[in-house]
Amino acid sequence: MSSRNSAGAPGPGAPARTSPPGGGLAGSGSLWGQVAKIALLGLFTALGVWAALPLYVGGNWAGIAVVAAVLVLVYWVYLSKRTVPLKYLLPGVLFLIAFQILPVLYTMSTSVTNFSDGHRGDKEQAIAAIEAYSVTRAEQGREFGLTVATTGDPETGELVFLLTDSDGTAYAGDIEGLRPLDDATVDPASGRVTEAFGYTVLTPAQVNARSQELEEFAVPVGDGAGIRANSLSTAYEGRATRVYDAGCDCVTDTSTGVVYTADDERGAFYSEDGERLAQGWRVNVGFDNFARFLFNPTFASSFFTILVWNIGFAVAVTGLVFVVGLAIALTLHVPRLRGKKAYRILVVLPYAMSSLAMYLLWRDMFNTDFGLFNQLLGTNVDWLGDAWTARFAVILANVWLGYPYMFLVATGALQAIPRELTQAARIDGAGAWQAFRHVTLPMLMVAMTPILIATFAFNFNNFNAVWLITKGGPFPPDDPSAGATDLLITYTYRMAFSQATAEYGYAAALSVMIFVIVSVMSVISLSRGKALQEVDR
Amino acid sequence: MRLRSAPAIAALAATALMATACGGGDEDAQENTDTTLVIWSDPERAAAIEAAAQNFADTNGVRVDVQQLAFGDIQGDLLNAHQAGNAPDIFIGAHDWTGNLVRNGAVQPVELPEHRAETLDETSVQALTYDSQLFGVPYSQENIFLMRNTALAPDAPETFEELVEVGTSLKDGGETSEVLSMAVGQEGDPYRMNALFTSAGGYLFGQDAEGNWDPNDLGLNSDESIAAMEKIAEYGESGQGVLRRSIDTQNDASLFFDGEAPFFIAGPWNIGDADAADLEYAISPIPGFEGEGPARPYIGYQAFFITEGSANSALAQEFLANHVTDPGFILSLYESDPRTPVQLEALEEVSASDANIAAIAEAGAEGMPMPSIPEMGETWEPLGKAEAAIIGGADVRETMESTHETIAEKIGG
Numbered sequence: 039m040s041s042r043n044s045a046g047a048p049g050p051g052a053p054a055r056t057s058p059p060g061g062g063l064a065g066s067g068s069l070w071g072q073v074a075k076i077a078l079l080g081l082f083t084a085l086g087v088w089a090a091l092p093l094y095v096g097g098n099w100a101g102i103a104v105v106a107a108v109l110v111l112v113y114w115v116y117l118s119k120r121t122v123p124l125k126y127l128l129p130g131v132l133f134l135i136a137f138q139i140l141p142v143l144y145t146m147s148t149s150v151t152n153f154s155d156g157h158r159g160d161k162e163q164a165i166a167a168i169e170a171y172s173v174t175r176a177e178q179g180r181e182f183g184l185t186v187a188t189t190g191d192p193e194t195g196e197l198v199f200l201l202t203d204s205d206g207t208a209y210a211g212d213i214e215g216l217r218p219l220d221d222a223t224v225d226p227a228s229g230r231v232t233e234a235f236g237y238t239v240l241t242p243a244q245v246n247a248r249s250q251e252l253e254e255f256a257v258p259v260g261d262g263a264g265i266r267a268n269s270l271s272t273a274y275e276g277r278a279t280r281v282y283d284a285g286c287d288c289v290t291d292t293s294t295g296v297v298y299t300a301d302d303e304r305g306a307f308y309s310e311d312g313e314r315l316a317q318g319w320r321v322n323v324g325f326d327n328f329a330r331f332l333f334n335p336t337f338a339s340s341f342f343t344i345l346v347w348n349i350g351f352a353v354a355v356t357g358l359v360f361v362v363g364l365a366i367a368l369t370l371h372v373p374r375l376r377g378k379k380a381y382r383i384l385v386v387l388p389y390a391m392s393s394l395a396m397y398l399l400w401r402d403m404f405n406t407d408f409g410l411f412n413q414l415l416g417t418n419v420d421w422l423g424d425a426w427t428a429r430f431a432v433i434l435a436n437v438w439l440g441y442p443y444m445f446l447v448a449t450g451a452l453q454a455i456p457r458e459l460t461q462a463a464r465i466d467g468a469g470a471w472q473a474f475r476h477v478t479l480p481m482l483m484v485a486m487t488p489i490l491i492a493t494f495a496f497n498f499n500n501f502n503a504v505w506l507i508t509k510g511g512p513f514p515p516d517d518p519s520a521g522a523t524d525l526l527i528t529y530t531y532r533m534a535f536s537q538a539t540a541e542y543g544y545a546a547a548l549s550v551m552i553f554v555i556v557s558v559m560s561v562i563s564l565s566r567g568k569a570l571q572e573v574d575r
Numbered sequence: 576m577r578l579r580s581a582p583a584i585a586a587l588a589a590t591a592l593m594a595t596a597c598g599g600g601d602e603d604a605q606e607n608t609d610t611t612l613v614i615w616s617d618p619e620r621a622a623a624i625e626a627a628a629q630n631f632a633d634t635n636g637v638r639v640d641v642q643q644l645a646f647g648d649i650q651g652d653l654l655n656a657h658q659a660g661n662a663p664d665i666f667i668g669a670h671d672w673t674g675n676l677v678r679n680g681a682v683q684p685v686e687l688p689e690h691r692a693e694t695l696d697e698t699s700v701q702a703l704t705y706d707s708q709l710f711g712v713p714y715s716q717e718n719i720f721l722m723r724n725t726a727l728a729p730d731a732p733e734t735f736e737e738l739v740e741v742g743t744s745l746k747d748g749g750e751t752s753e754v755l756s757m758a759v760g761q762e763g764d765p766y767r768m769n770a771l772f773t774s775a776g777g778y779l780f781g782q783d784a785e786g787n788w789d790p791n792d793l794g795l796n797s798d799e800s801i802a803a804m805e806k807i808a809e810y811g812e813s814g815q816g817v818l819r820r821s822i823d824t825q826n827d828a829s830l831f832f833d834g835e836a837p838f839f840i841a842g843p844w845n846i847g848d849a850d851a852a853d854l855e856y857a858i859s860p861i862p863g864f865e866g867e868g869p870a871r872p873y874i875g876y877q878a879f880f881i882t883e884g885s886a887n888s889a890l891a892q893e894f895l896a897n898h899v900t901d902p903g904f905i906l907s908l909y910e911s912d913p914r915t916p917v918q919l920e921a922l923e924e925v926s927a928s929d930a931n932i933a934a935i936a937e938a939g940a941e942g943m944p945m946p947s948i949p950e951m952g953e954t955w956e957p958l959g960k961a962e963a964a965i966i967g968g969a970d971v972r973e974t975m976e977s978t979h980e981t982i983a984e985k986i987g988g
Contacts, residue, residue, distance in 0.1 A: 156678040158658055167680030171708055181688060242635035243610050249888040268686035269896035270889060316678040407821035422761050423820060511761055518957040538952020
């Protein structure tokens with residue numbers, strides 16, 4: 039039954055149609071198929087609910103709608119009998135959307151903002167931080183022993199601070215202000231109120247549950263100052279020096295009198311003489327990030343230098359691994375050679391080792407004083423300190439790590455080409471080179487072209503190779519942000535994650551650019567590959 | 576009929592299955608209503624913090640959950656988690672993160688009660704202060720120092736010249752291959768170099784009267800700084816060859832431990848390996864240049880911070896104000912992770928029993944806290960690369976002036 043179903047096509051001599059194609063995924067599969075389907079759908083539903091719960095807590099209705107839509111779609115596709123092709127396509131399409139298309143869209147949306155350190159959150163968060171950070175201890179501000187209490191229910195009742203000053207006098211303070219407290223029991227050891235008539239003292243856990251309230255709570259003592267808690271057991275007198283006014287959309291510093299006005303284009307508060315408050319917010323900046331590396335002289339020259347080297351690097355590495363890999367494959371393809379297997383294992387070894395460790399090893403081999411190269415060659419070359427030797431080093435290390443793969447693919451492809459063809463060419467009078475050039479190579483390229491394109495695309499973004507060996511260096515002394523061996527991807531990474539001010543917006547714009555460049559190159563090379571067109575036909 | 580209802584049955588069964596899957600989770604959810612204070616720490620200190628915080632947990636009837644991250648990841652992950660709303664309540668960090676954390680509104684100010692603040696080393700509190708506001712509670716400090724192989728160099732050198740003289744005679748005698756093992760690397764190391772740079776009179780940022788760093792007073796192109804780098808260049812690759820780019824943080828320690836270098840600019844992180852290595856060593860301050868100022872290594876402080884928006888901020892504030900400043904807490908942390916405490920009582924007790932701690936603290940006596948302003952971050956890469964270029968033989972004045980411009984442009988914008 040199942041074998042007939044999974045074939046999906048009428049067997050020889052069988053009636054034209056006995057059951058719909060789709061195997062166990064179709065409505066009338068075997069019992070086990072049904073059970074497996076129910077289990078998987080159940081699991082998927084659980085996953086959906088698990089995803090929807092935090093969205094519900096966060097009040098994200100659009101998110102819940104998307105989750106529900108996906109669930110309904112999955113149920114429809116796998117329970118209906120009319121959607122056979124979709125049963126195969128849906129998982130791939132969902133993963134493609136989740137892990138390829140969404141990240142690209144998110145990167146694109148980030149690339150038109152000023153998302154960076156100092157511009158991470160929204161405006162409300164920036165204002166809250168500015169006000170909270172400006173609370174300072176009042177001059178000769180008093181300190182108090184603190185007991186947090188309430189007049190009502192521990193969870194919702196109004197907060198009251200039961201305070202004792204340095205003389206041991208007890209006070210009660212609420213949002214109305216401070217007043218003396220007469221009938222309070224003060225613990226002589228800690229100097230804090232432990233009990234007072236009419237107040238319920240809160241436990242640490244109860245106080246903690248009201249943390250957000252406590253952060254904003256201050257007992258007013260006049261002149262803008264307030265008594266705030268600075269731990270569960272102490273309070274101090276302080277005042278906020280910076281106050282936001284929604285009317286003028288500005289922050290006033292009451293101690294200096296400077297007014298900082300919100301600039302919604304740059305996402306920060308600026309004073310009249312151009313000084314800004316550190317806490318800013320994320321705003322849309324349009325295509326400024328793109329303009330920066332395309333038109334700003336400093337950034338544009340870095341960008342285009344890197345781009346040229348990046349293409350050169352990818353071409354050089356791809357070309358060299360192809361030539362070296364193919365040459366070795368041809369050598370080991372000679373029928374008379376003995377010990378072929380041993381040679382092949384040796385050649386593939388670099389491919390079998392962890393490339394991360396290998397890159398670090400290569401880096402150390404290029405050390406001026408202690409590295410293998412200078413000691414073997416008896417030279418004193420500062421390999422990674424000079425632009426061209428560093429580029430050479432990076433390419434060399436990559437060719438060493440990359441050629442075994444090419445060798446494997448070429449060996450496989452060579453074995454698929456009948457030797458008779460070459461022999462026939464030789465009998466017809468072609469030299470060894472001619473036979474290779476006009477018979478073997480064209481047939482090889484059918485298999486090799488897609489691999490070469492993949493290798494090119496991989497090396498175009500070969501982050502590890504550069505980051506682990508040179509970190510993009512050496513750098514010109516006047517521009518530490520763009521080094522001689524930097525690829526676009528390492529440059530982007532430095533912008534986003536590795537420098538003091540993370541510039542996600544700018545890095546996202548660079549990523550979009552890389553995406554465009556690689557896509558265009560791949561499309562062109564795929565559409566122009568003659569060998570591939572032959573395969574397509 | 577059977578066939579048509581099959582999908583409906585399957586759908587029902589799948590939904591029922593889902594319901595049972597969800598049912599299992601409910602018991603866990605119940606437990607989570609207990610108050611839990613989440614702390615981020617590096618793996619090295621996690622167990623110590625968890626044990627030391629137990630007292631706090633018991634006193635206040637809450638749970639403390641210490642989660643582990645690589646130290647270098649904490650700042651970046653914290654900023655991202657804060658934005659996503661799932662940050663911890665408390666995290667450990669380095670004091671020089673303060674500026675960036677404040678700029679992103681990711682930390683809460685801390686107001687230490689006076690009787691607690693005065694038990695901490697004053698410079699350490701100053702180092703965690705940004706814009707006259709305290710943002711974290713320091714608990715340990717670290718600084719680099721000079722480690723010497725006492726079999727090769729029995730006496731601590733008084734001046735850098737003396738160090739070079741002793742080292743050179745050892746090298747010429749064939750006993751060692753290096754004069755000094757000081758990491759420079761291809762990208763330079765301004766953290767280590769600051770000791771020599773300040774001794775020779777150079778400065779990076781100026782300070783106002785209250786000790787706040789002034790990002791507008793960048794000193795790299797000043798005559799003092801250029802003269803200082805010229806002095807350092809004398810020991811570079813085109814000079815005496817004492818400072819070289821081929822020595823980096825990957826091989827500096829092994830050069831010393833293998834006996835190839837009599838002197839080593841080391842940090843507390845090298846102590847464990849030094850004890851395990853087969854040599855006698857001693858710790859002393861990094862010597863300054865003869866007739867110049869003392870070498871001032873950077874001092875880095877480790878501190879506890881509270882995340883802005885923490886749901887448990889009351890407990891977190893209590894933890895920082897009254898427990899991180901408590902000598903008992905610090906000592907129990909020290910026992911599993913020996914770092915120099917900044918809590919004065921704890922420091923006294925630890926120094927009495929651990930000679931290394933006392934020697935490192937002495938080596939840091941002339942030190943300066945690493946500036947914690949966000950602008951500081953912009954100086955590392957350019958300055959390091961400039962120092963590496965100068966040690967490699969580049970023109971000092973030209974390099975320093977262009978580096979000054981690069982940095983000024985970055986922090987101005």
